[in-house]
Amino acid sequence: MAKSDLLSSADVIAQFDRYVIGNYRRYPVCLVRGEGSLIWDAEGRRYVDFFPGWGCNLVGHCPPRVVEAVAEQVRTLIHVPNTWYMEAQGAFAKALSDRSFGGKAFFCNSGAEANEAAIKLARAYGHPQRRSKIVTMTHGFHGRTYGALSATAQPKYHEGFEPMVPGFEYVAYGDLEAAAAAIDVTTAGVLIEPIQGEGGINIPPDGYLQGLRKLCDEAGALLMFDEVQCGMGRTGEWFGYQNFGVEPDVMTVAKALASGVAAGVMMARPEVAAVLKPGMHASTYGGNPIACRAGLATIETIEADGLLHQAKVLENKFRSFFQGIQAERPELIRDIRVRGVMVGVELTCDAAPVVAACLEKNLLINATQGKVIRLLPALNLPDDLFEEGCSIIGDVLTRMEIPTGAA
Ligand SMILES: Cc1ncc(COP(=O)(O)O)c(C=O)c1O
Numbered sequence: 001m002a003k004s005d006l007l008s009s010a011d012v013i014a015q016f017d018r019y020v021i022g023n024y025r026r027y028p029v030c031l032v033r034g035e036g037s038l039i040w041d042a043e044g045r046r047y048v049d050f051f052p053g054w055g056c057n058l059v060g061h062c063p064p065r066v067v068e069a070v071a072e073q074v075r076t077l078i079h080v081p082n083t084w085y086m087e088a089q090g091a092f093a094k095a096l097s098d099r100s101f102g103g104k105a106f107f108c109n110s111g112a113e114a115n116e117a118a119i120k121l122a123r124a125y126g127h128p129q130r131r132s133k134i135v136t137m138t139h140g141f142h143g144r145t146y147g148a149l150s151a152t153a154q155p156k157y158h159e160g161f162e163p164m165v166p167g168f169e170y171v172a173y174g175d176l177e178a179a180a181a182a183i184d185v186t187t188a189g190v191l192i193e194p195i196q197g198e199g200g201i202n203i204p205p206d207g208y209l210q211g212l213r214k215l216c217d218e219a220g221a222l223l224m225f226d227e228v229q230c231g232m233g234r235t236g237e238w239f240g241y242q243n244f245g246v247e248p249d250v251m252t253v254a255k256a257l258a259s260g261v262a263a264g265v266m267m268a269r270p271e272v273a274a275v276l277k278p279g280m281h282a283s284t285y286g287g288n289p290i291a292c293r294a295g296l297a298t299i300e301t302i303e304a305d306g307l308l309h310q311a312k313v314l315e316n317k318f319r320s321f322f323q324g325i326q327a328e329r330p331e332l333i334r335d336i337r338v339r340g341v342m343v344g345v346e347l348t349c350d351a352a353p354v355v356a357a358c359l360e361k362n363l364l365i366n367a368t369q370g371k372v373i374r375l376l377p378a379l380n381l382p383d384d385l386f387e388e389g390c391s392i393i394g395d396v397l398t399r400m401e402i403p404t405g406a407a
Pocket residue numbers: 109110111112113115141142143144193197198226227228229230254255
């Protein structure tokens with residue numbers, strides 16, 4: 001569509017108000033085009049994007065290899081149901097397995113679905129021994145479907161939708177003793193994000209994931225890592241767990257998996273995966289050739305462009321940038337938590353005004369858990385856009401007034 005054919009942001013918003021359910025808090029901006037770490041709205045305004053696609057566009061908007069692969073696949077064959085074989089799904093499963101722990105893949109379309117699959121697999125695996133309990137962690141986030149929501153130990157997301165699915169037990173994130181008390185012979189699995197995303201970019205204490213691995217092994221429970229947000233190279237390793245030297249039995253990945261083409265996957269150790277027999281679980285669109293080609297092109301982009309290394313470079317740059325601001329304003333910045341291109345900056349006050357002020361200055365960022373600024377920038381964020389975006393955040397944070405009584 002030529003720019004002149006586009007509706008204005010105001011026209012689009014009016015259409016939404018009339019026809020789209022209002023279950024999202026949206027900024028009054030209609031986005032129309034993206035390239036790398038830049039995105040434009042219907043009025044032609046250009047934004048630097050430090051939160052591209054809510055973590056989906058890990059290699060930037062419209063990465064050329066992914067665009068080419070998807071376009072070619074769409075011209076050739078759009079959909080292949082899972083009653084047939086297709087080359088791309090097998091190749092993508094192998095690529096993920098080779099880069100993780102040698103597991104087998106079940107493909108779906110989102111993070112919540114991948115976690116549903118993991119929960120069902122853990123229960124099916126534990127069924128002969130009557131194991132069904134799933135242990136999860138406070139501040140975790142696993143999705144909005146009932147199983148994934150029940151696994152999400154944040155009461156605010158449950159409110160009004162109770163009762164939750166039974167059989168979930170929540171323990172404090174980072175507290176190994178609490179985990180030890182909860183993990184027992186009735187436990188089918190422990191589901192945890194190796195680095196919590198929505199919970200505020202929380203990095204596990206030393207030895208915590210190793211401790212969970214040991215507890216699971218002793219109890220005979222599966223250790224399941226939700227890598228929906230931290231996986232696929234974001235932390236500078238292919239998967240977040242690889243930063244901590246612990247292997248899971250099961251992992252789930254989505255978001256960046258196929259660069260923004262809807263895709264999710266559950267990977268499981270072959271002996272565990274063997275429990276799922278034909279008919280026990282399924283997804284119509286899961287592992288479709290468009291998503292798998294996009295996923296393969298994402299991996300190719302990360303490897304060909306050396307982007308795992310780039311994650312570490314950006315980690316250091318973001319950390320020192322925010323440390324500089326913290327030195328200036330220690331009363332505003334409480335904590336800085338960075339792993340690769342997962343950046344969390346905890347303030348002593350509400351972070352929403354920072355997001356709004358950055359938007360005013362053409363920079364897209366996010367806030368989570370009230371006080372945490374969250375950035376999930378692309379691995380290939382160029383130096384000039386890093387500088388441009390950071391100078392906007394820096395300006396906003398140095399001028400920001402802390403409301404009285406905030407801390
Ligand atoms: C760690 C984690 N798990 C699961 C989900 C749910 O993914 P989806 O929205 O694709 O269902 C999210 C989404 O933010 C997430 O961050």
